[in-house]
Amino acid sequence: MRISEAASASGLGIDTIRYYEKAGLLPPVERGRDGKRRFSAVDVDWLVLLSSLRDTGMRMETMRYFARLYQRGDETIPERKRILLGHSEQLDKQRGVLDRCAEILAHKLKRYDEIAAS
Amino acid sequence: MRISEAASASGLGIDTIRYYEKAGLLPPVERGRDGKRRFSAVDVDWLVLLSSLRDTGMRMETMRYFARLYQRGDETIPERKRILLGHSEQLDKQRGVLDRCAEILAHKLKRYDEIAAS
DNA sequence: CCTTGACCTGGAGTTGCTCCAGGACGGTAG
DNA sequence: CTACCGTCCTGGAGCAACTCCAGGTCAAGG
Numbered sequence: 001m002r003i004s005e006a007a008s009a010s011g012l013g014i015d016t017i018r019y020y021e022k023a024g025l026l027p028p029v030e031r032g033r034d035g036k037r038r039f040s041a042v043d044v045d046w047l048v049l050l051s052s053l054r055d056t057g058m059r060m061e062t063m064r065y066f067a068r069l070y071q072r073g074d075e076t077i078p079e080r081k082r083i084l085l086g087h088s089e090q091l092d093k094q095r096g097v098l099d100r101c102a103e104i105l106a107h108k109l110k111r112y113d114e115i116a117a118s
Numbered sequence: 119m120r121i122s123e124a125a126s127a128s129g130l131g132i133d134t135i136r137y138y139e140k141a142g143l144l145p146p147v148e149r150g151r152d153g154k155r156r157f158s159a160v161d162v163d164w165l166v167l168l169s170s171l172r173d174t175g176m177r178m179e180t181m182r183y184f185a186r187l188y189q190r191g192d193e194t195i196p197e198r199k200r201i202l203l204g205h206s207e208q209l210d211k212q213r214g215v216l217d218r219c220a221e222i223l224a225h226k227l228k229r230y231d232e233i234a235a236s
Numbered sequence: 237c238c239t240t241g242a243c244c245t246g247g248a249g250t251t252g253c254t255c256c257a258g259g260a261c262g263g264t265a266g
Numbered sequence: 267c268t269a270c271c272g273t274c275c276t277g278g279a280g281c282a283a284c285t286c287c288a289g290g291t292c293a294a295g296g
């Protein structure tokens with residue numbers, strides 16, 4: 001799979017993927033003899049995960065740490081589990097943030113309607 | 119209210135508040151004769167709103183536009199309403215993103231447990 | 237009177253992309 | 267065979283939104 005396909009499959013941009021590779025967030029991607037990147041199904045799965053973690057606010061440093069653990073094999077699973085569980089908690093906090101914002105917006109919108117009606 | 123209090127009341131940092139003022143996201147804040155900023159209750163309410171909008175991903179440019187509308191008075195309410203309704207939709211999209219991430223994480227965690235059990 | 241703490245300003249530094257210039261390469265059309 | 271096109275490559279500049287810092291002011295307390 002070429003980079004443009006990996007991009008649309010993962011939701012990341014082409015530039016972002018190259019940037020992530022350079023930054024150590026994915027293992028060095030294999031190249032064809034033309035020098036172009038070839039993404040395996042495993043690579044793409046990894047990109048999908050990174051994309052999801054990024055979109056929910058995980059920091060690059062954490063993702064890099066997670067990537068290094070992943071490359072060290074199954075012995076690092078407990079630590080990886082810890083990270084993902086921690087991120088699950090982050091998701092819950094973010095739901096709280098969204099809910100509070102929705103409340104504030106609902107309140108504001110109600111006030112707008114009251115002003116319009118008066 | 120001094121800037122440190124406005125910061126802890128709104129959840130924004132002191133530097134962020136000053137930055138927002140310079141950037142036109144809040145009307146110029148009144149100063150005491152010592153030159154220090156004095157935040158009114160209205161100012162703080164506004165900061166709380168900005169904080170919530172920022173935390174849910176609204177762009178500064180949009181917030182600035184919203185702030186300008188606000189300063190122009192009640193005639194801009196329909197447009198402000200449009201912006202806040204649009205942001206409500208964003209909140210829904212973000213809930214979707216959180217849910218999808220939670221699913222991926224649950225799946226990964228299950229697989230970790232399977233590997234550990236085998 | 238001297239120090240402490242909270243504030244001020246302008247500007248540099250950081251994160252995480254995002255875009256761009258300049259160049260190579262493979263496939264198709266003339 | 268050659269011209270052109272689309273997709274890729276690299277290194278580096280640019281951008282958003284903070285975040286931190288140096289150097290300075292001022293009021294109040296010991």
